[in-house]
Amino acid sequence: MLGAGGPIKVGRVGAVKFDDRSREYTEGMPDLAEIFDPLLDATSCASALALCAASF
Structure with a gap:
């Protein structure tokens, strides 16, 4: 993630935690x-659609 002073490390997290941590920052x-x-909203929607499509 890119911040005002350069890249911000959000640490090692999964997709859900990355979203939460990014919003915190x-x-x-x-x-x-x-x-x-x-x-972040778009990537959440895309992930949900991919999971839905994979279940068929």
Whole structure:
């Protein structure tokens, strides 16, 4: 994840925790949150669709 001062390490986490941790980091940075929130939402939707499609 990229922060104001460069890359931010979120540590080793799974897909769900990455989403939560990324939102935590962008809480105090509204400009960054405005960019990242839709991207995180889109990846969550894409993951859910992939899981749904894999079950057929």
